Amino acid sequence: MARMKFLCDxxxxxECNACVTACKNEHEVPWGINRRRVVTLDDGKPGERxxxxxxxxxxxxxxxxxxxxxxxxxTADGVVLHSKDxxxxxxxxxxxxxxxxxxxxxxxxxxxxxKMDKCTFCAGGPEADGxxxxxxxxxxxxxxxxxxxxxAEMCSTKSLLAGDGEIIAxxxxxxxxxxxxxxxxxxxxxxxxxxxxx
Amino acid sequence: xxxxARLVRLAIGAGALLLLVSAASPSIAQQINxxxxxxxxxxxxxxxxxxxxxxxxxxxxxxxxxQPAGREWREFRxxxxxxxxxxxxxxxxxxxIIFYLSRGMVRLESGRSGRTIVRFTSFERFVHWLxxxxxxxxxxxGLNITFGRPLLLPxxxxxxxxxxxxxxxxAHNYLSFPFTIGVVLIFLMWIAGNIPNKVDVDxxxxxxxxxxxxxxxxxxxxxxxxxxYWIVVIGGGLVAATGYALMFPFYLSGIxxxxxxxxxxxxxxxxxxxxxxxxxxxxxIGMEGAFEAMGGGTVDVNWAKEHHRLWLEEExxxxxxxxxxxxxxxxxxx
Numbered sequence: 001m002a003r004m005k006f007l008c009d010x011x012x013x014x015e016c017n018a019c020v021t022a023c024k025n026e027h028e029v030p031w032g033i034n035r036r037r038v039v040t041l042d043d044g045k046p047g048e049r050x051x052x053x054x055x056x057x058x059x060x061x062x063x064x065x066x067x068x069x070x071x072x073x074x075t076a077d078g079v080v081l082h083s084k085d086x087x088x089x090x091x092x093x094x095x096x097x098x099x100x101x102x103x104x105x106x107x108x109x110x111x112x113x114x115k116m117d118k119c120t121f122c123a124g125g126p127e128a129d130g131x132x133x134x135x136x137x138x139x140x141x142x143x144x145x146x147x148x149x150x151x152a153e154m155c156s157t158k159s160l161l162a163g164d165g166e167i168i169a170x171x172x173x174x175x176x177x178x179x180x181x182x183x184x185x186x187x188x189x190x191x192x193x194x195x196x197x198x
Numbered sequence: 199x200x201x202x203a204r205l206v207r208l209a210i211g212a213g214a215l216l217l218l219v220s221a222a223s224p225s226i227a228q229q230i231n232x233x234x235x236x237x238x239x240x241x242x243x244x245x246x247x248x249x250x251x252x253x254x255x256x257x258x259x260x261x262x263x264x265q266p267a268g269r270e271w272r273e274f275r276x277x278x279x280x281x282x283x284x285x286x287x288x289x290x291x292x293x294x295i296i297f298y299l300s301r302g303m304v305r306l307e308s309g310r311s312g313r314t315i316v317r318f319t320s321f322e323r324f325v326h327w328l329x330x331x332x333x334x335x336x337x338x339x340g341l342n343i344t345f346g347r348p349l350l351l352p353x354x355x356x357x358x359x360x361x362x363x364x365x366x367x368x369a370h371n372y373l374s375f376p377f378t379i380g381v382v383l384i385f386l387m388w389i390a391g392n393i394p395n396k397v398d399v400d401x402x403x404x405x406x407x408x409x410x411x412x413x414x415x416x417x418x419x420x421x422x423x424x425x426x427y428w429i430v431v432i433g434g435g436l437v438a439a440t441g442y443a444l445m446f447p448f449y450l451s452g453i454x455x456x457x458x459x460x461x462x463x464x465x466x467x468x469x470x471x472x473x474x475x476x477x478x479x480x481x482x483i484g485m486e487g488a489f490e491a492m493g494g495g496t497v498d499v500n501w502a503k504e505h506h507r508l509w510l511e512e513e514x515x516x517x518x519x520x521x522x523x524x525x526x527x528x529x530x531x532x
C-alpha cells in the first residue's frame with residue numbers, strides 16, 4: 001500500500017494561494033476555516049520562501065495520541081482521519097499538532113468550539129465513500145475516486161506534491177539534482193521523522 | 199593642465215567601475231544558487247523551536263508554520279500527567295484507608311453535651327456546597343479527559359464514551375462559572391479567620407486533632423483548615439485562570455501558552471483532587487461531629503471545646519448574655 005504524504009517544494013511555490021482556494025471550494029469548508037494555507041517566510045527579503053501547509057498526516061500522529069475520546073484513525077494509505085461524530089471539540093489535538101491543522105468552526109464561543117475540522121487528504125471520513133453524509137461532514141472523497149488531493153493536482157508550478165511518499169520524494173530528488181539546489185522537504189522531519197537527502 | 203585633469207577623472211571613473219563590478223559579483227553568485235541565503239527549516243527550528251511567517255488569509259494565527267513543541271506536551275499529557283494524577287490520587291486514597299484502619303473515627307472524648315453552637319451560617323453553607331458540588335462534577339469530568347480513554351472507553355465503547363465525554367465537557371465548561379464565584383466568595387467570606395498565626399505553629403507541632411492524640415487550641419479555623427482554605431483559594435484561582443485561558447483560545451496566548459496553561463491546570467487540578475479527598479475524609483468518616491458543622495450549621499459545644507477552644511471562648515465572650523438563657527432549654531432537652 002502507498003503511504004500518502006504531502007511535499008511542498010518551497011523553491012517553486014509562488015504564493016498564489018490557489019491550493020487554499022481550491023481546497024475551500026472542493027470541500028465547501030466552513031467559514032473561518034482554512035484546511036490549507038500558504039506561509040511566507042522572510043517576506044520581501046532575499047531568500048524569501050513560501051510553503052503551502054496543511055495536515056501532514058504524520059506518522060504516529062500527535063493529534064491521535066492525545067485525543068481523549070480516540071476519534072482519530074489512520075487509513076491503509078497512511079492518511080490520518082477523524083470521526084466528527086465522536087469528536088467532543090475539546091481542543092487537545094490542536095494543542096498537540098505541530099502544523100496548526102486542527103481548527104474549530106466556533107472558536108472562543110464559551111468552549112463550544114464545535115467539531116474539529118482538518119485536511120482529509122481528500123479522503124473523506126468514516127462514512128461510506130462518496131456518501132452525502134461524508135461530503136457534508138468532511139468534503140469530497142477524491143481518493144476513493146482514484147484521484148489525488150485537489151490542492152496538489154491543480155498547483156500551477158507543481159510545487160505542491162501529494163501522493164505516495166516514495167514517489168514524490170523521488171520527484172523532488174530529481175528536481176534538486178537537475179537544478180542544483182533545494183530548501184528541503186518542509187515539515188517532513190517533524191511529521192515523518194525522516195527527511196529527503198539532497 | 200586640462201589634460202592632466204582629464205587623466206585623473208578617467209582614473210577615478212575606472213576605479214569606480216572596478217568597484218561596481220566587484221560589488222556586483224556576489225549577486226551573480228546568488229543567481230546560481232538561490233537557496234544560499236534562503237531560510238532553512240532546521241536552522242529556524244533550532245533558533246526558536248517554531249517557524250512563523252506571513253499569511254495573506256485573514257486568519258493571522260495560521261502564520262505559524264511549524265511548532266514541534268506539541269511533542270513535549272503530548273508526552274506530558276499522555277505519560278507524565280497520568281503518573282502525577284495516579285500517584286497523587288491513589289496515594290492519597292491509600293493513605294486515607296490506612297489511616298482510617300489504624301486510627302478509625304476520631305471520637306468526641308468528652309461525649310456530646312447536647313448543647314449546640316452555630317458554626318456556619320446558611321449563607322456560608324450555601325457557598326460551601328455550591329463550590330463543593332461544582333468541584334466534584336469538574337473533577338470527575340476533568341479526570342475523564344485524562345483517564346477516560348484508557349480506563350472507561352474500553353468498557354463502554356466509542357459511541358457511549360463520546361456521548362458521555364461531550365456532556366462532561368459541557369458540564370466542565372459551564373460549571374466553571376459557579377465554581378469560580380464560589381472560590382471568590384470563600385476567599386472573601388473566610389479570609390479573616392485564615393491568616394496564619396502563632397497558634398497554628400503549636401497546633402502543627404502537636405499534630406492537630408487528627409494525627410496527634412491531644413487537642414491543641416485553635417481559633418475558628420485550625421492550621422489544617424487554613425491549609426485547606428489556601429489550597430482552595432490559590433488552587434482554585436489557578437485552575438480557574440488557566441481554565442479560562444483554554445476556554446477562550448487565542449484571547450490570552452498562542453498555542454505555547456495554551457500548552458502551558460493545560461499543564462498548570464491539570465497538575466494543580468490533580469493535587470487539588472487529592473487534597474479534597476483528605477478534606478472529605480476528615481469532614482465525614484474521619485472525625486465525629488465534624489460533618490454537622492457544614493451539614494446543619496451547628497456543632498456540639500463539646501466538639502467546639504475539643505477542636506476549637508479559643509473560638510468557643512471568643513463566641514462565649516461575645517454572646518455571654520445568651521449563655522445563661524441557653525442553660526434551661528438544655529436541661530429541658532435532657
